[in-house]
Amino acid sequence: MAVDPSVVEPSMLDALFAEPTAARCLAREDGRIVRHNAEWSRYLVALDSTFLPVDFPLRAATLTELRVPSWTRGAGAIRIPPHRPRPGPGPLWEGTLTWVREAGLEMVLVSLHEVSRAGVDVRLASERTHQASxxxxxxRFRTLAENAPDIIARFDRRFRHLYVNARAEAASGLTREQLLGRSNAELGFPPHLVDLWHSSFxxxxxxGRPEVLEFTYGTGGDARHYEAKLVPELAEDGSVSSLLAMTRDVTAWKKVELELREADRLKSDxxxxxxxxxxxxLAPIRNSLxxxxxxxxxxxxxxxxxxxxxxxxxxxxxxxxxxLDIGRLxxxxxxxxxxxxxxxxxxxxxxDAVxxxxxxxxxxxxxxxxxxxxxVEVDRERLGQMVG
Incomplete structure (x- = not known):
């Protein structure tokens, strides 16, 4: 889906194309290049379009034509990663691809510049270290989750299962393959539970705040009581990218709680x-006195x-x-x-006594x-208490 691209003035483009260190071209929506600088020509000398990856932001480029994937439209400023335009030794290039509006027309602006091998190596090493970490x-998370007694699942922003542990499979009666990529609604869970879960999600x-909810799954003697804690997982920009749901079977606790409430009610009675x-x-005693x-x-x-x-x-x-006997008992x-x-x-x-x-x-x-x-063979005093 296309969005309104950035609006650029002719003076801004003049300044951009005047920079001697960047290779730039401006192409119309149909791919025809309407403007480029000398550095763009130098980039094209080394370019072999067949060498570029399939998912690369650039498909092909010449002095007169530029082809880009359709997914770039509406994606904002897209980073063009460090790359060599052709096999073998040569300089590395990187930059950006941006959809802009100039003179009322939507156009593609490509900006590229050479980068040092050392700088790229440092950045790639940092990225690899971050990825390894x-x-x-x-x-570590999955090792803990697979050995945890609780049901643990991860959900994306469309409430689909991204991860489930073994306990989730056992509790739901569904395999991991059946759960992953589907929401609770798509899996056919009871509508009232789906509404409860999805509203909490x-x-x-x-x-961005954690939440706790309680629910009952099943009916009759097979009903189980659960308590779930939902915890947000944050992306690098601070937004909530996914959430973890840690669900515990509290059926035994609920049973004890009900028994304690019943005992408390009986005590009150x-x-x-x-x-x-x-x-x-007391009244007869006062009157008698x-x-x-x-x-x-x-x-x-x-x-x-x-x-x-x-x-x-x-x-x-x-x-x-x-x-006193009740206390002793x-x-x-x-x-x-x-x-x-x-x-x-x-x-x-x-x-006779009463x-x-x-x-x-x-x-x-x-x-x-x-x-x-x-x-009978009984305790006389206790039998008297029962009768009297």
């Missing part, structure tokens, strides 16, 4: 019930007040004992003392026991 860094590419049960005896102050010893009212105090304090004591310190007994006796004693409490509330407690003995 990049390759070594990438190899877009934010990372736009802001227990405390609420216990608070209610501990509060119930008032009656004791206002009635004479030996009267029926005085005696009933004392009986209420005894029953309610015993009820409080049982509640506190139950609470949690820490594995409950000691049972099993004995052989008739369970009917424990049931009868428990009913019957006054029922009567205080106007509730009738009826007890019907079997005529046959119910022999």
């Amino acid at each position: 990049s390759q070594e860094s990438e190899q 877009e934010r990372v590419f736009t802001t 227990f405390i609420a019930v216990l608070s209610h049960e501990l509060r119930n005896p 008032v009656l004791l102050e206002r009635t004479a010893p030996g009267t029926d009212a005085h005696s009933r007040a004392r009986e209420v105090l005894v029953r309610q304090t015993e009820q409080l004591a049982r509640l506190v004992d139950d609470l 949690t820490h594995g310190k409950i000691e049972l003392q099993p004995t052989r007994l008739d369970a009917r006796e424990v049931v009868r004693a428990s009913c 019957r006054p409490l029922f009567e205080d509330r106007g509730v009738v407690l009826d007890l019907e026991l079997s005529s046959e003995s119910a022999w």
Whole structure:
């Protein structure tokens, strides 16, 4: 796709073509050269177009014609790398190819100059060192990624997989060949997950900041919970060129988290019930204390007040004992003392103990026991707690 080329004034071109150290030519869109300088002629003397690489910015050049690849249009200033125009010894040339607008016409401006062999060697050596360093860094990354327990993938700006490790293959059920070069949408992942992932990818590419997301993959008993961290990878110019997604299976953690939440809910329910049960005896105890102050010893009212105090304090004591037993049970310190007994006796004693409490509330407690003995071997106190 073509873009608006740079606009140059005739005076600017005059200055450029007046430089004696640069070989320059200006050609129209159809390839016809309309202007060149003496250095361009010197470059052409050494030029063998068949010797130029296939992907070179220049295809062919003469004093009257210039051919360039179509991909150069709209690409801005394109660097022409150091090269010899023909096989064998000779000077190296490098420069730029730029589409410009002059007198309302789109044209190609080529500028070339000789470079020293030493300078080129230094630059090429630096490029080779940088490339070797990049390759070594990438190899270290892949060694770590292939041996990591997490799912690791790299995505380009079109959200396509550039790299996946072995764990990504195992988790998705797809081979590396099936994953690479395709986006999650193209691979047929559930639409709601694709929307979640791609919106997060877009934010990372736009802001350059890492992002964390959680999602569930699968349904029913096969569902797995994952947590992913998306990290931008920066190009030399500071832009986000790709991103890394490091995804961890947190299904086991989620299960523990749910169990802890359920345990916390049960504890809260227990405390609420216990608070209610501990509060119930307080009102009868307060009323009985008032009656004791206002009635004479030996009267029926005085005696009933004392009986209420005894029953309610015993009820409080049982509640506190139950609470202590729960603590002992949690820490594995409950000691049972099993004995052989008739369970009917424990049931009868428990009913006798709570019957006054029922009567205080106007509730009738009826007890019907079997005529046959119910022999069991249990801890009498614990069985009484269960019944009462």
